[in-house]
Amino acid sequence: MTVNKLIRKLLKLKGLRVTGFEFCIRNTVLNLWVKPHKNGCLCPRCNRRGGIVHITDVPRVWRDLPVCGCSVLFWYCPREIQCPTHGRVQENIPWAEAYARITYRFEYAMLVYCQIMTQKAAAKILHIADSTLSDMLHRTITRIRDGHRIRGLKCIGIDEISYCKGHKYATIVYDLDRSCVVWVGQGKGRETIDIFFNEVLSDYQKGKIKWACCDMSETYIGAIEDHCSNAILVLDRFHIVKALNEAVDEVRKEQWRKASVDERKALKGLRWLLFKHSSNRSKKQSRILNALHKGNRRIHRAWVLKDEFEQFWDYKAPWAAERFLKGWMTTALKSRLEPIRKFVQTIKKHIGRIIPFIGSRLTNAIGEGLNRIIRIVKNRASGFRTLHAFTDMIFLTVGDLDIPAQIPVKFRAL
Ligand SMILES: [Zn+2]
Numbered sequence: 001m002t003v004n005k006l007i008r009k010l011l012k013l014k015g016l017r018v019t020g021f022e023f024c025i026r027n028t029v030l031n032l033w034v035k036p037h038k039n040g041c042l043c044p045r046c047n048r049r050g051g052i053v054h055i056t057d058v059p060r061v062w063r064d065l066p067v068c069g070c071s072v073l074f075w076y077c078p079r080e081i082q083c084p085t086h087g088r089v090q091e092n093i094p095w096a097e098a099y100a101r102i103t104y105r106f107e108y109a110m111l112v113y114c115q116i117m118t119q120k121a122a123a124k125i126l127h128i129a130d131s132t133l134s135d136m137l138h139r140t141i142t143r144i145r146d147g148h149r150i151r152g153l154k155c156i157g158i159d160e161i162s163y164c165k166g167h168k169y170a171t172i173v174y175d176l177d178r179s180c181v182v183w184v185g186q187g188k189g190r191e192t193i194d195i196f197f198n199e200v201l202s203d204y205q206k207g208k209i210k211w212a213c214c215d216m217s218e219t220y221i222g223a224i225e226d227h228c229s230n231a232i233l234v235l236d237r238f239h240i241v242k243a244l245n246e247a248v249d250e251v252r253k254e255q256w257r258k259a260s261v262d263e264r265k266a267l268k269g270l271r272w273l274l275f276k277h278s279s280n281r282s283k284k285q286s287r288i289l290n291a292l293h294k295g296n297r298r299i300h301r302a303w304v305l306k307d308e309f310e311q312f313w314d315y316k317a318p319w320a321a322e323r324f325l326k327g328w329m330t331t332a333l334k335s336r337l338e339p340i341r342k343f344v345q346t347i348k349k350h351i352g353r354i355i356p357f358i359g360s361r362l363t364n365a366i367g368e369g370l371n372r373i374i375r376i377v378k379n380r381a382s383g384f385r386t387l388h389a390f391t392d393m394i395f396l397t398v399g400d401l402d403i404p405a406q407i408p409v410k411f412r413a414l
Contacts, residue, residue, distance in 0.1 A: 007032070011067065014410055015094035029071045032064075036076075036094050043083035044092040050081035053088060062096050064103045066127045074103065095411075097143065104411035107140050111404040112414065115396055118380050134389060141392045144406045145399075150175075150182050150200065155211040157236075157367035158220045160188040161374060163390045164383050170390065171196075172374075174367040176213065180400040181370060184391045190219045197227040213364045215239040216350060235353045236364040237313060243343055244306055245275050250339035251302040259296075266295045274299075278307050302340055305332050313357075321358045325351065370398045 001009075004018040013034070020033040036042075041049050056077050064072040074095065081091050096103045102110075106126070113122035114137060123133040157174040169188040172181055173196055183200055185192045197206060212231045214220040216239055224233050252274060256267055273285055281289075292300035309328060315321035325347070332344045347354065357363070377393050384390035396403055404412070 011064075011072070012413070013095075023070075027070065029073060030067070031073050031075060034074045034076050034095075036091070040091050040094075041079065041081050042092040043081065043086055043089055044098055045086050045089070046083065047092070048083060048085070050083040050089075050091075052079050053082045054080035062093075062101060062103050063106055063128070064095075065105050065109055066125075071127045100139070100143075102136060102140075104407050105413075107136075108404055108407040108412050109414055110137060111140065111396065111407070114393070115404070134392075137396075138388060138392055141395060141403060144403050145395060145401060148401050150205070150400065152177075153182065153201070153205060153209060155362070156182075156209055156213070156231075157364045158193065158212070158214040158224070159364060159367050159371060161371060163378060163387065164385060168387075170387060172367075172371070172394070174364075174370060175400060176211070176362070176364070176366050178400065179366045179370065181374075181394050181398050182400045184387075184394055186387050188219070190223060193220060193223040194227075197223060201227075211360060211362050213362050213367070215364075216243065216346065221350075221353070232356050232360070233353045234356045234360055234362045235350055237357060238363060238365065238368060240347075240354065243346065244309060247337075247339040247343040248274050248299075248302045248306050251337050252299050254339075255296055255299050263296075267299070270299070274303055274306070278310060298337060301335050302337055305335060305337075305340060315358050318355050318358045322351075322355050325354070373398055 004021070007013075007021060008016075008018050011032075015037045017035045017037055018032055019035050022031045023029070024031060041052060043050055056079075059075045059077045062074040062076075064074055066072060076093075078090050078093060080088055083089055090098065092098075095105075097107075100107070110122060110126060110133065113125060114133075119133055119137070120130055123130045126133065128136075153175055155176040157176045158171065159174070160169050160171050162168060163170050169186075171185045171188050171192045173183040173185075174180065175182050183196050185195055206228050207230055209228045209231045211234065212224045212228060213234050213236050214224065215236050221233065221235075224231060249271065252267070252270055256264065259267060270288075273281075273289065276285065289300075289303055292303065305328075308331075312321060312325055312328070315324060329344050329347060332340050335341070374394055374397070377397055378384065378390070381389075381393070384393070395401070
């Protein structure tokens with residue numbers, strides 16, 4: 001076995017031949033002169049052999065996976081060929097995508113590492129600078145997602161997320177059936193979401209959307225109702241519960257401000273207790289809340305209303321749920337608690353978008369779950385300065401396309 005063949009076997013190089021090698025920079029870089037197997041000269045588009053029309057002596061370089069702490073670089077001078085169908089083209093490079101500076105193997109490792117660790121750690125393992133890695137990652141992901149189309153969208157969720165310290169927001173559109181992210185856009189206004197509906201989806205696709213779920217923001221509601229004429233809009237359950245909790249908390253704060261020092265003792269530690277769902281409370285906690293009946297009437301009344309409201313979600317028949325909700329609203333309006341009354345006004349306005357929950361049980365929970373993963377990715381990177389870096393990571397971790405799986409199978413071993 002020749003040394004070149006040994007290197008090829010050791011490094012598991014498929015589809016290419018090693019014609020020479022050299023170690024340099026104190027044995028930290030291995031330069032390999034390589035050549036496509038069987039002399040190459042294949043058209044990258046149709047894979048037919050063509051005659052050579054131009055040979056350069058300016059080599060190109062590709063970075064491959066490092067081996068035992070040693071960076072590996074491939075050197076080769078690609079030739080131009082004359083394809084019978086496609087004319088003058090650069091020959092196919094079997095180990096890398098055309099115009100890429102890294103090999104398929106390197107791309108695959110980079111994508112898989114970035115899914116599970118910080119880009120900084122991945123850059124260290126792959127022996128490249130952080131900035132180079134994020135640049136390469138962006139190129140690779142952009143190339144792979146290029147031409148990818150959204151398919152079979154029936155059930156969408158829309159939400160916003162902040163991606164940078166300060167107030168930079170992105171709008172995220174989820175496919176709730178397949179639990180993945182289909183689109184990310186800068187900003188959280190109407191113009192952002194309009195881009196998605198106008199430029200990304202066709203009229204046919206918009207007509208196919210049957211369900212949509214979002215929070216109570218007028219922007220998203222308006223956009224969904226304008227663009228998706230066939231969709232039934234369901235307001236997200238968790239956002240409604242959150243709004244009610246905030247109203248109850250408002251009552252508590254108001255009472256806290258009015259209370260004397262002695263009275264405040266009784267109100268201590270109530271905040272999180274009031275938020276708890278009745279099924280998660282211990283007996284002791286329930287006793288504390290019941291004691292409020294004597295301690296603070298107004299907080300008690302707010303809490304009882306909040307607890308009663310929980311029943312709404314358990315209804316199976318929409319008509320019964322609607323009857324319950326209307327009854328509840330009447331009671332709540334009589335409570336003379338301003339924050340609760342405000343909440344009732346919101347519910348009243350959106351009642352047609354809340355009742356469909358009973359039949360569909362549709363929530364943005366999947367979206368919220370994905371949001372949590374996105375937040376983990378964001379915190380791991382300590383925030384993103386640019387939206388495109390953030391978008392790359394979203395599509396890499398929870399996107400609708402399995403990005404590492406787009407690398408040819410034979411290059412996917414790590
Ligand atoms: Zn061709």
